[in-house]
Amino acid sequence: VMLKDSLVRLDIHNNYVYNYGADANDWLGELYKLEDLNIAETGFHYDGIPAAIGKLTNLVEFDCSYTLFFGPLRPEIFENMHNM
DSSP states (O other), X not given: OOGGGTOOEEEOTTSSOBXXXXXXXXXXXXXXXXXXXXXXXXXXXXXXXXXXXXXXXXOSEEEOTTSEEESOOOGGGTTTOTTO
């Protein structure tokens, strides 16, 4: 079984992880069973919330506080997240 097929909680907050480049957040969208994602206090950066987050339709909790996401929040990213 692939991890992406069973992972429901990912907590990497306050770690020295970061993303790099335009496609650096795409892997997050592959974790389609996630219900809880905590990437707070990491070096993740992006202009707004990455579109890949919008693929996580099972999310109940999402913490991206103290990341380097900047810019406007695009509502279309959250339109399929009915559990948040």
